[in-house]
Amino acid sequence: MRKLPILKSLHLFEAxxxxxxxxxxxxxxxxTTGAVSYQMRLLEDWFGRRLFVRHSSGVRLTSDGEQLKRSCASAFTMLEKGCYELRRRHAGRSVVVGGSTTFLSHGLLPRIGRFRQLYPDVDLLFETEDDLDxxxxxxLDVLFIGGRLKSLPIREVHASNEMIGPVCAPAMLEAIKNPKDIRSISLLHEADRLDAWSEWASAAAICLQGSRKVVFDSFSLVMEAAKSGLGAAISSQILVRSNLEKEExxxxxxxxxxxxxxxMFVNEHARNDAAVKQFEHWALSEIMRRDHQPSPFEAPIRQIKQVA
Known part of the structure; x- marks a missing residue:
């Protein structure tokens, strides 16, 4: 019988x-703050030493606390890996796919039916997770992340340049014959991406000063407003591809x-799995591909590539 502190306490300590x-x-x-403090005090009593230095503005780890933190991180990572390896061994033909809620909802799920038609025996599990850890x-077997990454901690990664542009309901085309006409309609903004219109305007060399702004708290609401004809929104091409095909x-x-x-990252231990390979190849052609829609501002960009 191992003589260790309660596992729950160690897990809480790491957090x-x-x-x-x-x-x-x-x-x-x-x-509650009292519950956290009590659990940490019990852990300190078990070790017989202080793990935290309490001060007026909060707490910080002692040298012993730092050592325990490293030990917990190493042990929990090893345990976590072992658990997921065991689960995968008995998972059959399945793929666990992670990404942000916005990407899964608008970029992936509208097209996933095509994958199911090709590989009906592969089970797909989706997690709203965008953490490389x-x-x-x-x-996760496959992870989609958008943005600017300073470093790529995983050797195998597929990347496609992001493309953005205004989207609106077909009925609004009468009001916007050229890019400058954008200023005459409402510009729909996502609260977390208030700079999206400025980013597009800079890339397209358009001045948007004086335009009307309407802000929504989620990308989904912005898209619904655009489809309803309330204005134009800025979107990544990959997120509205399905809406464009349906002419919404x-x-x-x-x-x-x-x-x-x-x-698009693929777990190195799962990449040789047949189901994961099938999903990877499908995603490269269906999700990560670059559309060649004509644009008066379009500049050459790098094609989908694998970074070694």
Missing amino acids: VSEFPSFSRAAERLNM ALVVGA LVAPFGFVPVNRSIY
Whole structure:
């Protein structure tokens, strides 16, 4: 019988150690500050030494606390990997796919029926997860991330330049004959991406000063507003491809490249699995491909490539 502190306490310690105070940790972990403090005190009593230095503005780890944090990270990572490897061994033909809620909802799921037609015996599991650590430990087989990554910790990665542009309901084409006409209609913004229109305007060399702004708290609401004819929205091409095909939206001026990419990572331990290979190859041709829609502003961009 192993003589260790309660596993739950060690797991909680690892989480709490990321915060500058017990109150901040408690808020994020949906616990009371008193409960967090009590659990950490019990752990310190078990070790017979202080793991935290308490001060007026919060807490910080002692040298012993830092050592325990490293040990927890190593042990939990190893345990996590082992659990996911065991689960995969008995998972049959399945693929666990991760990405942001927006990407899964608008970029992937509208097209996933095509994959199911090709490979009806492959089970797909979707996780709203965009953390590379989840891929490394095996919680995910495939992970999609958008943005600018300073470094690529995983050797095998597929990348496609992101393209953005205005989209609107087909009925609005009468009001916007050229890019400058955009200023005459409402510009729909996502609260988390208030710079999207400015980014497009800069790439397209268009001045948007004086335009009307309407802000929504999610990308889904922005798209619904655009489809309803309330204005025009800026979107990544990959997220509205299905809407364009269904003619729910139009992209009157095409899409321009920006300094971001869509990345698709594949777990190194799963990449030789037949089902994962099938999903990877399908996603490269169906999701990560670049559309060649004409745009008066379009500049050459790099094609989908694999970064070694």
